[in-house]
Amino acid sequence: MTASSNSPEPQSARDSTQSASADTAQTDAGTHRVGVLSTHNSKETKAILNAVRVLGHEPVWIRDENVTSWIEDGTVRLSPQVDVLVNRMLLTKSDHQLEDLQLAALYGETSPVINEPQAVANTLHKFRAGAKLAADGLPVPDAFFGRSPRTFEEWPEHLPDAAAYKHTIGTNGRDMSIVSPNEPVGPMINDEHAFVQEFLEDAEDRPSDVRVYVVGGEVVGAMRRHAPEGDWRTNVALGGDVEGVTDDLGQEPRHLAKKATAVLGLDLAGVDLMPIDGDWYILEVNATAGFKGLFSATGVSAAPHIARLAIERAGGSIDTSQVVELETTLDDSVPDCKPPLVQKQGDDGVLGYTSRIRINGRDGAEQAVAKSDTGAKRTSIDTDLAGRIGAGPLVGTTDVRSGTGSDTETRPLVDVDLCLNGRWRTVTASITDRSEMTYPVLLGRDVLEAYTLDISRTIEE
Incomplete structure (x- = not known):
């Protein structure tokens, strides 16, 4: 889906008796307040906020230090007020996933949200995401999920060969391993639920896969990720090497990446693909995928593309030439909109x-x-x-x-x-x-x- 075909109703068209924003800051005519919901300090979050500023709109970094909401006379009020929200809550590392999802959902009552909470919830649980993709006819590896030691023992009946054993909710390849059908593995890894997935091997000596970054229904870049020496996991966080493959990416992997993003209801995602004997498979879809590695491999930053999608979703417009010019840099300096840990104004310092x-x-x-x-x-x-x-x-x-x-x-x-x-x-x-x-x-x-x-x-x- 494109940004233009998915634009929501203007805020004035919504029932103002049900919800309203409480932040009183004003912007210039035609300027939109773009909120980025992110409690972490990633380079990607900073780059998106800085891109919003360069594109002529007002970035608002929404964090624990500055967000409040209250109900007054039947009206829901929020501060800071934004015209659109980019949901970049890193739920795979959160101890309070439901609370974090509900914060994004709360903003969804008053403004459009890029990567809506329900879509993120669909994607967060890797087995659930794979089931949803398979139900729509997309190619995914076979997998098995059980919640008790007794039921989990059945997995070799469905996956007779080696399998990837990993968390249902996790990131960066943490605690993943390869297991054989005769190994005694259970439904939990370090007190967190797990599942097994068919282990796909390509013909190359060094394991690799392809990460495709989709924003607003379009592919903005693709890279091949090679596993570190002696490892099979391709995660950049684990030391994997990357190379840009955007120009060489064929129509089938492009279609699969865009289709997977749409099936899960996401506006932007990193989609991991692997070709096996000429057929492509969807390994994972990441709702909050980093793009530092993508920029390193391709020289293209996803930040201005995300910023443009948000601005257009709020009712604004951005020339493509502005995005093309801005995508060649990744400005990850601390933006001036970051809320301070200690508020100086009116505070006894x-x-x-x-x-x-x-x-x-x-x-x-x-x-x-x-x-x-x-x-x-x-x-x-x-x-x-x-x-x-x-x-x-x-x-x-x-x-x-x-x-x-x-x-x-x-x-x-x-x-x-x-x-x-x-x-x-x-x-x-x-x-x-x-x-x-x-x-x-x-x-x-x-x-x-x-x-x-x-x-x-x-x-x-």
């Missing part, structure tokens, strides 16, 4: 030697008194406090020198939300036993760099 804070985790929030320490690189919280609030998720570990000696202590790192001077921010803090200390939270330079420190200010428990 001073912290004392001790300050009263609120700290929030998965199981609740507590008030505490925190000590400021410019000698500490990272914020740390007491083990008992972390347990009470359910601090997390665990994002890694860090080694900290203990005392004045050369010994080091390995501490877990968790994400927590801190409220300082009335403003919230997310901090990756270390967990340690501070039961012998006066204060359960120590604020390090990762927090203090955004504030002025006044050591004469203190607050007691």
Whole structure:
């Protein structure tokens, strides 16, 4: 489907008694506010926002730090307000997939959404996506899915040869392996559901596949991905090499990539294909496919194509010559529309030697008194406090020198939300036993760099 054939009704035609936007910012006549929903800091997200700006429209980066919604007198209100939303939530790495999908759906009540939530949901579960493509007559590898150890034992009856064993929801080839019918494998990989898929091998010595990037019903570029030496996975994130094949891509793979994108209801996608004995198969469809590798291989950035699709979906128009000129660069500098972690306006930007804070985790929030320490690189919280609030998720570990000696202590790192001077921010803090200390939270330079420190200010428990 093309952008022109799929344009929604003007916003004024919708029932304003049901929903309305709450952001009061105004744009010039003919200028549209293009929101990009993305809580991660990928080069692709930045490039799309920067392309929107260069094309003469206003980019709005929608993140946890700035999004709000409320219902008032039967009217749904949203801030920031946008005329169209590009949904780039990376759900394969999310711990709250339903919540993230619903945020995109909430925007869908008031504005068109590029990659609507239901389409993304269709694509997110790899076996479900394959089933939907197969039901429409598209060529996909055979596969098997079961949810219990007993049912999963049946897979060799359907796939008698080697199979790819992988997560139903995953990305970057994580934890994938090749299994044979006599291997004891179950329905879960690391506590996440899995399935097996026919392992397709091409005639080349080095495994490869073709990633085709589709935007608005058109192919904007294609690359062949070669697996690293000694591996069979072609993911760029795992070290795979890429080469541009856009000009050499035949009509059949072009048709399959566009058809697969349309069948799943997506506006843009990266479609992975493989030819076997002259026949093409659809391996996967990725709703939030990166395009750094595509740019490296072809010299074409998908960012201006995505920006144009969004602007046209909002009712604007962009000359093709502008996109062609812009696609030769990938500007991944931090856009000026990125919301700050700490809002300066109206905020008390001073912290004392001790300050009263609120700290929030998965199981609740507590008030505490925190000590400021410019000698500490990272914020740390007491083990008992972390347990009470359910601090997390665990994002890694860090080694900290203990005392004045050369010994080091390995501490877990968790994400927590801190409220300082009335403003919230997310901090990756270390967990340690501070039961012998006066204060359960120590604020390090990762927090203090955004504030002025006044050591004469203190607050007691």
